[in-house]
Amino acid sequence: MLDAVVFYTLAALILGLGILVITARSAVHSVLFLVMNFLLIAALYVTLNAEFLAVIQIMVYAGGIVVLYLFVVMLVNLKRDPEQHVDSRRLGRVGIALALVVLAELVAIAYAASTRAGGATVSGSAKSFPPGIQGGNTEELGWVLYTDYLIPFELASVLLLVAMVGAIVLAKRSL
């Protein structure tokens, strides 16, 4: 009962802040709402007993990436309100198309979840850990990342490395 109350309160706040992020007039306000949004998502992780993920969420998103957003927003210094877009009708059509795609995706997920609900549950598919690993999900997460998901993990690291090298190459005219 208490869990449900906490979850729905958090979910409502997250959605509300999400709407504020895209409706805020000033880019800096928008970024501020985004930070609060990320903090609340971290709180959601805590309610799921995923402490490690919650802390990483705050550290990486709220503490790192959004600081960079703010940095950029302040550098470009948007003082004026953004001008109205010229062709608002075309944008509206694109928006409706995108919304339909997302809706289809949500329906598909809901359908898949309802057909699966009788059989395998999420907890049933969880891997069992070797003995000796206990006490906190940090160890478990590390274990899973470096055994079962080693190749995706390494691929993601290589992708980040490529992005980093690319950024340096683009930023530096003469190397």
Next chain:
Amino acid sequence: MLDTFVVPLLKIVVLLNAILVSVTFLVLMERKVIAWAQSRLGPMRVGPHGLLQALADPIKLILKEDITPARADKWVFTIAPIMSLVPALVVFSVVPFGFDPLFYVSDINVGLLFIVAVTSIGVYGIILGGWASNSKYPLLSSLRASAQLISYEIAVTITLVSVVLTAGTLNLVGIVEAQRDAGVWFGFLQPVAFILVFIGGLAETNRMPFDLPEAETELTGGFHTEYSGMRFSLFFLAEYANVIVISAVVVIMFMGGWMAPFPNVPVFEFFEIIPGWIWFIGKIFVLLYVFIWLRATLPRYRYDQLMNIGWKVLIPIALGNLVITGIAKVVF
């Protein structure tokens, strides 16, 4: 009910008061130590040897007029000092002042990461305060602060990982206990990490010689130029609370936390007469003294030098230290 709400609440009240009082006296200590370093007397008028200056300053700040610049972003201007102070105080909820559960508010599994994460939120206060003032020096200061914090946070976090490898846990109580098991402070096992975290800590708390976001001589005080009265003092409180946090982290990670010196040498067992939390606070104050000492001694770095040190010196050393620690962990 009693254990879940009342006892933690009492601890929080005691802790917050202790922090705020020690911050006011820390300001006095800073003025006194710098004065002695410069062959002056420092504050002498209020109370014996200026001791009551610590109480006079907050009263003055509370009574001062609170000014909001006309063209400032009022909402962000108001919230910025709060966003700067709250994370600095929240961090103390996981700092263990002793082994007994009486001496910490909560003991979470990812304590160290929690500290790193929450302190990284604190920078928003500085960035937004400078931006919302709608004034050019504070804005420059905000840009400096954000760049500086991001750069040094990476170095400090990578360095902390090597200590976590040595300890085998992220839990702060566990890290201190690991030092008891090892029989030696991690400061001796990880001297490079010790120095790196200390330097990074100086930079993250905007202390000399890295206080570029404040740099009175170039930026007229930096992000808090437009703030006055109590709002200014919130920034001030946050800065000093952060200094205490960094000192506490260094004490926990490298100086044996609440343990007496030489924990495994029988000759020095009489040190154990003094309770652990006094050792802990004593060690913190030694570090705070070093912070102030450095401020009195060193000149400020230039901004490009600061970035060079962060990215080209500290981060490579931190990575190297991490690799060596990993190899040592596998070999031994």
